[in-house]
Structure formats: structure tokens, C-alpha cells
Amino acid sequence: MAYTMTPTPPGPVGSQYCVCKVELSICGQNLLDRDVTSKSDPFCVLFMEVNGKWVELDRTETAVNNLNPAFAKKFIIDYHFEEVQKLKFALFDQDKSSTQLYEHDFLGEFSCTLGMIVSSKKITRTLLLGNGKPAGKGMITIAAQELSDNRVITLSMAGRKLDKKDLFGKSDPFLEFHKPGDDGKWMLVHRTEVIKYTLDPVWKPFTVPLVSLCDGDVEKFIKVICYDYDSDGGHDFIGEFQTSVARLCEAQDASPLELECINPKKQKKKKNYKNSGIIIVKSCKITRDFSFLDYILGGCQLMFTVGIDFTASNGNPQEPSSLHYINPLGTNEYLSAIWAVGQIIQDYDSDKMFPALGFGAQLPPDWKVSHEFAINFNPRNPFCSGVEGIVQAYSACLPHIRFYGPTNFSPIINHVARFAAQATQQETASQYFILLIITDGVISDMDETRHAVVQASKLPMSIIIVGVGNADFAAMEFLDGDSRVLRSYTGEEAVRDIVQFVPFRNFRNVPKETLAKAVLAELPQQVVQYFKHQNLPPINSEPA
DSSP states (O other): OOOOOOOOOOOOOOOOOOEEEEEEEEEEESOOOOOSSSOOOEEEEEEEEETTEEEEEEEOOOOTTOSSOBOSSOEEEEEETTSOOEEEEEEEEOOSSOSOGGGSEEEEEEEEEHHHHHHHSEEEEEEEOTTSSEEEEEEEEEEEEEOOOOEEEEEEEEEESOOOOOTTSOOOEEEEEEEEOTTSSEEEEEEOOOOOSOSSOBOOOEEEEHHHHHTTOTTSEEEEEEEEOOTTSOOEEEEEEEEEHHHHTTOOSSSOEEEEOBOHHHHHHOTTOOOSOEEEEEEEEEEEOOOHHHHHHTTOEEEEEEEEEOBGGGOOTTSTTSTTOOOTTSOOHHHHHHHHHHHHHGGGOSSOEEEEEEESEEETTTTEEESSEETTSOTTOOEEEHHHHHHHHHHHHGGGSEEBOOOOOHHHHHHHHHHHHHHHTTOSSOEEEEEEEEESSOOSOHHHHHHHHHHHTTSSEEEEEEEOSSOOOHHHHHHSTTSSOOBOTTSOBOSSOOEEEEEGGGGTTSOTHHHHHHHHTTHHHHHHHHHHHTTOOOTTOOOO
């Protein structure tokens, strides 16, 4: 998505692979009518590209005599943000009971990536025939939904007048929460900490996924057991009760819920037995633990900017020894890095207009050094159309600039940070900025760059650095805060790790997809971490 600056008042600015399951719902509209005496009987087949070949994943049911089917059968796919997952949806008119597709009449197909679908949440497209022409007026609608219960429950528990179990002191109580397992036996879900020497414990609040506690069913019975801790593992049973999450949720901060803790053996023996103490639910809250896909399905756009190093250490681009030399295959390490990252990110930006900036070169006509210039030489509109547009602008600018130096990162980081800071004023999870810097060497303005990264860590922004060539990249590893917290020269610490560095040389002899996986693996986590830290839910999120 293209972005432009608008004047704003100055003010303060505030590895884990993303794998989850996505459910795709399919509808067809105005399908071709292939049957003579009745309407078509369509079904949809889903293919995924694997190693350059289309592999069938699943099929819907057949909708009898229907040119506008809404299929009940859903397609369920593992979603990997850091991969290009190419899908094809093909519709056929069922003519025979055969499973062979060539036995059925073809009604049209549509191909796209899974990223395109989830970034739009719902798409409607024209169905095409094998020759690339429209299949009549036939259309397909595909809607995506994440298949996960992301609700979590936070409980604050206490006890009062629990039974005394220790001979020379009070009890050391703790609680266990159990749910019924598939085999009918109770299954332990959570155990609180032990509170020593008290009959009136107050346990720390704890949070567990709702699926773990009750399989997501708030009416399902759960069992809570209270024990007195013994160091030899022979914990003494104090009492228990059964309840449901729906009942626990009756507890409010102002009016806690009190539940009797019962010891069935004592209850049978003693006529005047009341209970073995009271367990108090001080508060119970169900909230949503939002995932990366929740934010994308909610409408968050990933804003992609490329920064390219045009310093003299890259070598003369006309000579094959140069890192900017475009080989007979039309590529080099700079272009490979742009393609690897860009082809993933572009699915998550609605207008696919990307600013492409250069640094470290002298520019015509006065040949002044610039560390922040539009490679299309249009500073008012530095946007390139898609990854192809970036590649074209890069190739076109090479003969018109003089490689120079030094290698300053901070101007480009601060450039993108200005837009990210402006986005925070919307106070919604609508935009997240990604800066890809491709460089061949040592950073000249390390202090300024460290300071820029520390300030950017407070913003909806991540930085990916790909090091090309064979230089010493120790300084880049330093910026990537995987092993230590990055500090500015003022001593200020980064509030989160936003830099991911990879040397291209580690990926020269592996499939090109491997580079994308390596540089984008941490990004979903960084997006979620930022919006959670700001207490920003996805734009179109449902209440828990």
C-alpha cells in the first residue's frame, strides 16, 4: 500500500514459524451449464503446487443441479507465512461416479497464493478455462478463517479456612485443575504454586488457553482439587469440587465467587460435616490471545520498503566481479534477496506499491552523495509497482549513479520510522512497516544506526538486513538482538528485537525459498509482540 506523509503535530511516539490451520469456504456463481437436460452438478478440487507440480489436496461434495453452489465441505490448510503457497481451485461438472477428473466436464479454475486470500479475508474472481479465457460468467468466491480457539482464561484464586493437615503447623495448600479426558478419566490441566503455612492462601493469578482447560466448552464440567503439599510427594487431600468455566465467570472483582471444598470421605463419616474450607474465585476473565493471522485477517497491511547499498565497495556494476553486476540470467545477489522477501510480503499489501530507496551513491546532475534517494529518481513518488517494479527501477538506475560511500544505514531507517510513527496515531492495528536493507559491508554510522534501531523498536516496524558478498558482517550480528539486548549510544535499550540479519552466502546453493524462510521466520512474532504491547486488538476482532 502506498503511503504519504501528512503534517502531524510533534509529540511522543509511542524464531518461531507461524503455522496454523486456515479454513477455506468456497462458493461458485454463474457456472457454465454443461448438462443438456438439467443444470451442472459442480464440485471443487483444491490443488497445491509442490516442487513445480500441482498436487490434489481435497475435494468438496457435489452440488446437484446448481450453477451457484455454496459448498458445505471446507478446505483446511496449514498456513506458513514465510512460504509462497500456490493454490489452484478447479471446478468440474460431475458426470460419472469416477474419481478421475478427466471423466468430468471442466467448468473453470482460479489460481492464487494462500497469502492473497488471507490478506483479503474474502476474494471473488473470474474462473478461467485452460486457454486463459473466462469460463463464461463463472466466478468463484473464497473466504478464509483461522481455525483456532485463541481464547485464554485468567483466574485469580484464594482459599479460606482450609482443613489443617500438618501436625505441627498449618497446611501448605495448592490447587489442581482437571478436565475429563477422552478415556473418561480426569486429566490434569494446571497446578498452582504452593502457599506455605496457611489455611487462607492467596494464589498468584494464572492464565491458560481455554482449549486446555475445558476444550473450549464453557459448560463442560471441570474438577478442582485442593492438596496439602508434602516434600515426599505424598500430598494430603484436602477437598474438591466440580464446576464449569461458565460458573467461574460469575466471579467479578467486586463480588467474588465462593465454592465449598468437599472431602467425600469426611462427608460420609460426619453428620455435621459442612466442608473442608472455601475456595474463592476472586476474578475470572476470558480474553483473546491474538495470533499473526488474526491481525492479517483483521485487515493489517504489511508496508514494505527496500533499501539498497550503492557504495563503491560493491565494485563497478559493468564488471562481473561486482556484486551489482547483473549476470546473463538477469540476476545477482541483490535481486535474489529482493525477490525472495518481496514475493512473500507483496501478498499482504493491497495496492502493491513499494518505495525503493538507495544509499551511498553520488546522484546526477550535481553528483552529491545521498543516503536516502528514490531509485526511480522521483523523490515525490518513490513507489514501484510490485516486486517487478522494484527490479526494473533497480536495473534502470545502475548506469546513472556513481557508487561512492560511506555505508550509512540510519537515514533510511529514520525515513521508514517517520511513516511508522505517523501510523501509530491511528491507534489501530492497521499498518506494520518492514524495511529490507541489502548491503555488502561494514556500517559506517554504527552509533547513529544503533540509536535509530532502538527508537524504531517502539514503532510498528521490523528491519531485515541481508548481507551480500563475503565481507565481515560481525556488526550486523550485533544489531540482530537474538543473543543480547541492543543498546543505543545513550544507553537506552531496545524495547524489543526488530532486526533480523542473514548473510546471503549461507543460501547460495540452496533453493531460493530457504532464504525467505530464514529472514521472515521471526516477523509474525514481531508483529504480534508490537500490537500486544500496545494493547491493540485486530481491527475486526470479535469479543471473547
